[in-house]
Amino acid sequence: xxxxxxxxxxxxxxxxxxxxxxxxxxxxxxxxxxxxxxxxxxxxxxxxxxxxxxxxxxxxxxxxxxxxxxxxxxxxxxxxxxxxxxxxxxxxxxxxxxxxxxxxxxxxxxxxxxxxxxxxxxxxxxxxxxxxxxxxxxxxxxxxxxxxxxxxxxxxxxxxxxxxxxxxxxxxxxxxxxxxxxxxxxxxxxx
Amino acid sequence: xxxxxxxxxxxxxxxxxxxxxxxxxxxxxxxxxxxxxxxxxxxxxxxxxxxxxxxxxxxxxxxxxxxxxxxxxxxxxxxxxxxxxxxxxxxxxxxxxxxxxxxxxxxxxxxxxxxxxxxxxxxxxxxxxxxxxxxxxxxxxxxxxxxxxxxxxxxxxxxxxxxxxxxxxxxxxxxxxxxxxxxxxxxxxxxxxxxxxxxxxxxxxxxxxxxxxxxxxxxxxxxxxxxxxxxxxxxxxxxxxxxxxx
Numbered sequence: 493x494x495x496x497x498x499x500x501x502x503x504x505x506x507x508x509x510x511x512x513x514x515x516x517x518x519x520x521x522x523x524x525x526x527x528x529x530x531x532x533x534x535x536x537x538x539x540x541x542x543x544x545x546x547x548x549x550x551x552x553x554x555x556x557x558x559x560x561x562x563x564x565x566x567x568x569x570x571x572x573x574x575x576x577x578x579x580x581x582x583x584x585x586x587x588x589x590x591x592x593x594x595x596x597x598x599x600x601x602x603x604x605x606x607x608x609x610x611x612x613x614x615x616x617x618x619x620x621x622x623x624x625x626x627x628x629x630x631x632x633x634x635x636x637x638x639x640x641x642x643x644x645x646x647x648x649x650x651x652x653x654x655x656x657x658x659x660x661x662x663x664x665x666x667x668x669x670x671x672x673x674x675x676x677x678x679x680x681x682x683x
Numbered sequence: 684x685x686x687x688x689x690x691x692x693x694x695x696x697x698x699x700x701x702x703x704x705x706x707x708x709x710x711x712x713x714x715x716x717x718x719x720x721x722x723x724x725x726x727x728x729x730x731x732x733x734x735x736x737x738x739x740x741x742x743x744x745x746x747x748x749x750x751x752x753x754x755x756x757x758x759x760x761x762x763x764x765x766x767x768x769x770x771x772x773x774x775x776x777x778x779x780x781x782x783x784x785x786x787x788x789x790x791x792x793x794x795x796x797x798x799x800x801x802x803x804x805x806x807x808x809x810x811x812x813x814x815x816x817x818x819x820x821x822x823x824x825x826x827x828x829x830x831x832x833x834x835x836x837x838x839x840x841x842x843x844x845x846x847x848x849x850x851x852x853x854x855x856x857x858x859x860x861x862x863x864x865x866x867x868x869x870x871x872x873x874x875x876x877x878x879x880x881x882x883x884x885x886x887x888x889x890x891x892x893x894x895x896x897x898x899x900x901x902x903x904x905x906x907x908x909x910x911x912x913x914x915x916x917x918x919x920x921x922x923x924x925x926x927x928x929x
Contacts, residue, residue, distance in 0.1 A: 509737065509740055509741050509744055511744060511748070514741075514744055514745065514748055515748050515752075518748050518749065518752055519752070522749075522752065540749060543745075543749070544742075544745050544746075544749070547741070547745055548738065548741060548742070548745075551737075551738070551741050552738075555737075610724070610727075610728060613724065613725065613728040614728045614731055614732045614738075616728075617725075617728050617729045617732040617733075618732045621729070621732060621733060632733050633733060636729075636730055636733040636734030637733055637734050637736065637739070639734075662687065662690055662691055662694065665690055665694065665726070665729065666686060666687060666690050668729060669690070669722075669725060669726075669729070672725065672729075673725075682721055
């Protein structure tokens with residue numbers, strides 16, 4: 493059952509990645525997103541992606557403690573998911589979407605395009621990261637995620653020294669960048 | 684600056700390993716060099732993808748709740764379908780039953796089985812009646828005890844001239860019915876129905892009709908039941924019912 497949360501509770505819950513708040517957001521917004529997308533030439537799978545992108549962008553936005561929506565949380569998130577989908581459709585073809593849902597009445601004028609692009613770039617990076625070989629993934633994971641020092645990495649990965657570890661890390665990053673840049677999506681995103 | 688050098692420079696900038704002067708220079712370049720700015724964004728995206736612990740946690744939680752939601756949604760959809768199908772099936776079965784009840788034409792055998800009930804002579808409850816001849820009373824007792832062959836023999840002893848003639852014909856017929864000898868039963872019922880004033884008349888007509896049914900003499904059975912239209916309400920109703928189902 494859906495529970496009522498105030499905007500402050502939603503923002504706080506999202507900021508702390510509270511399971512109940514996330515579940516509530518899913519119950520509240522997933523059906524709306526699915527309806528909006530499937531009415532506008534999208535699929536259920538795309539609705540899943542848009543929901544996740546919306547919540548992730550919202551999370552990035554609310555992580556900034558000073559965040560306050562100009563109107564309401566609902567208006568912000570509605571604008572966001574509609575913009576995400578419009579962006580997607582624009583990239584796929586030239587056809588325009590028809591906004592037929594009442595939530596557009598609570599549209600919040602906000603520039604989320606940059607955040608949307610950056611989220612797409614993160615998703616693309618994540619997909620291409622999975623395509624790296626295991627050693628490169630382990631190396632980047634140890635450095636960026638586990639925050640290990642180069643000395644620790646060199647020791648654990650049995651590299652000659654810290655410099656070797658640094659070089660291999662840079663090589664892994666270059667490789668990942670090349671993979672990302674080779675995709676059609678990146679070419680569209682950078683323009 | 685080649686690709687490797689640029690990567691190293693951006694990584695150093697993001698790891699805060701540049702000197703203040705190098706840092707200022709780098710930020711100055713960012714304002715004019717679009718390619719460098721774009722590269723920086725890409726590095727930031729990569730770092731956030733791999734290194735953002737909170738985002739990784741959020742992604743895991745979102746994946747889990749989304750999967751759970753879809754599973755529940757699928758189960759709900761299946762239950763809903765099941766309820767719809769079951770209700771539909773129940774409704775169809777109900778309608779078929781109603782239609783078949785309304786329209787079913789019964790076989791004579793079925794009609795007989797539905798309507799035949801043993802006729803009780805009532806001697807066990809009535810006791811011995813003073814005005815009843817001994818033979819007739821004993822025969823009725825024998826009948827009520829289910830000894831139909833003996834009862835028939837006893838009823839045979841009652842002469843045609845007796846006031847018990849029509850009743851004895853009626854009970855003789857019933858005894859033959861119990862013995863499943865419907866042809867003989869019909870003969871005696873036909874004798875019994877001749878006396879229209881007798882209290883057994885309507886009963887005799889009803890059972891005679893049933894015997895005709897049992898022996899597949901449908902027209903004769905119908906005639907018997909139709910003749911009950913002006914009889915007592917009990918047999919009127921029963922005969923209407925049976926005629927409706929022919």
